[in-house]
Amino acid sequence: MTKDGNFKKVVRRHAKETGQRYTEALTDLEGLNDRIHHEPDGDRLLVHLRDRYGIDAVAATRLSVHKTYVFRIDRGDGAPWIARAFPPARPFSDVEGDAAVLRFLEQHDYPAERLAVDDAVSDFDGSAVLVTEFVEHTALPAGEGFAIMADLLGRLHALPFDESVSRPGGASGEDPSRMGTPRQDLLAGLAFLDAVDTKVGAADRERFEQLLEQVRSADDADGLPEGLLHGNLLHAPDHAVMGPNGPVAINWKASGRGPRLADLAFLLWGTGNWAPSRSTNEEHVNAVVTAYRKHVELTDEELDRLEAVMYIRPLYLVCIGYRRDLMNGVPFDEWWFIEPPEYIASTAAAARAAFRR
Template identity: 40%
Template sequence: MTKQGGFKRAVRRRARATGQRYTEARAVMEQAGESPFADTRPFDDAALAAHLQLQYGIGVTSVVPIDDDPEFRPRGSWPGHYPWTLIVKRADGPPWVARVFSSPADGISRVKDDADILRFLAAHDFPAERIAHDDPVSVLDGAGVIVTEFIEGGRPTDAHGRVQSVEVQHELATLLGGLHTLPPAGGALARDGGAEEHDGGCFAGRPEQDLAAAMGFLVSVEDAVAPEGRELFEYLREHVEDTDDAEGLPEAFTHGNYHTWAAVGAPGDLSIVGWAGSGRGPRLPALAWLLTTAAEVGPEYVDAVMHGYREHVALTDDELERLPGVLNMRPLWLACLDYRESVRSGQTPTMEEGRTGYGFYRPQHAERLAAQAIASLRS
């Protein structure tokens, strides 16, 4: 059973795959953490509109980032939050969504894999976004672009981005359980998946890559940490190296960022979007992240997650034992990103702030949440 060393293990795997020495592989991964999000698009909205018109023979009236358009902005988001997801308003039909992947690490082949994954989900009637054209992937100035159909209804959230009802939370958990019971498949469906997808492709793959990214965030500002902030820096680095990466647990085809913001449509008829981080990997991290976001609303939402998920999946004893550690993985990713941004802005986060955790990362909270989730299974 694997409980420690997720970052070290990720480095060793990269070293084996590339033929690099351990120190070389670690340096590459840490350097990648300097820029977890993709750089500015190599083209403007007008260029994308012209490209789509030429590629698909459609009339485009406008192309706007989804969160910059008051008509289509998802509830709870803010302008500039999703610059890579754009609304394509067409003169001759309903709008499309264009997702742009400009980081070289994404690879055009990976975007084509995304399209194959959406075809697989459609073939199995799983409620997800659908490709908007038989040939949905194109290339503009080296960036991969995939077009999908726009789904009416927006997110099932309030103005603060929180889930609106226990019933919606139950529906999301039921869909996740259904996703995790889809039949095994090869090709794109067999690629490594489950890590956070909004990292410019630097750490695409299994959930352990979230820990590699978290380490990259820390190392990228290590030289700027003031002496009084060193204790918290070492605290976070130690926890990144020791946090459970879920390796060795049961696997399935899974989503990379599964929570309320991945759902759109009307409650009772929701669809899941954002499949760039999907692939085969341990199934527990996606459930853990859904539980973490549910717990921010209330304990009854945690119960709804467990009751919905168990309609399809029975967790193993190993998964239940390791749930507290796996619950820590994504919050630790967020905490290290927040730490990096704080240091870059000239602040010095100290251990006084981190006595029981730091930011999103609260290990004691994870223990309590795991206990509640396990108790829900028995109710």
């Protein structure tokens, strides 16, 4: 079979596994780069913000090499803003959903970033732009980060249900076509792998197939108790910072209604010791559990499925990294996201024991 024929076979398989038509699956795989990568021009963004809001926007500073669409906007007439000019593939309605979540959180006095203006979403060269107030901040206090983030998650998951923030959430959403519940992370993972299937060499084929099967068979947390999720509350200072009045959760792109365990499982996954090999840090696990259960108690089913659900985001990270490195022609060396399996098993066991004390 030709290389083109092999890819067509992969597309047909992808369509079957994701419930898409062939043409949809083809677009899913071939359109990844255009959907994910977006580097808006900062100077043009300044002009847009001046025209839209009448502010004296004087400088746009890109804040991350990974999120190339996020800018700090310094102003000559007031405090700085944050402007997120999302990839054009992200629908305007999704960004309006971000704003709705932030309005809801402000109504409930939850410590999140605040919208810069009432009309905080605008169109800029086909991209939806969200503007929020810049949070003057420092890093979370050393040794307290996990407890602080767990408390933020517990408070979030305990908030009452509201139809205005009922959109599905919890998936990372780097691919705007795969936003929603944590299951979308697994479907995105399949797309990342299937997009490079025909580029995998014979020496790496067995491990690649094992990874595919891990993603296909992963527990997506469906059916578990739900809450309003942040979707990515692990990394400080990217998603949690210490503001003037205490901790603040930022970056709400992945937020929405979903299985609360997925949020907590990702935080627990991050508690371990990183070198020389991954190992469970019971002190960090206990700190997370103690802070979280001030607001929420997990059910027996959640505790039973914790180990399996802990794989969702790490699998996603392995898949996106595997595709990135293969496309760049470098060996992939981030298997530690999901290995050794003993680490995830022992961390889940420590969390279950802490919850049941």
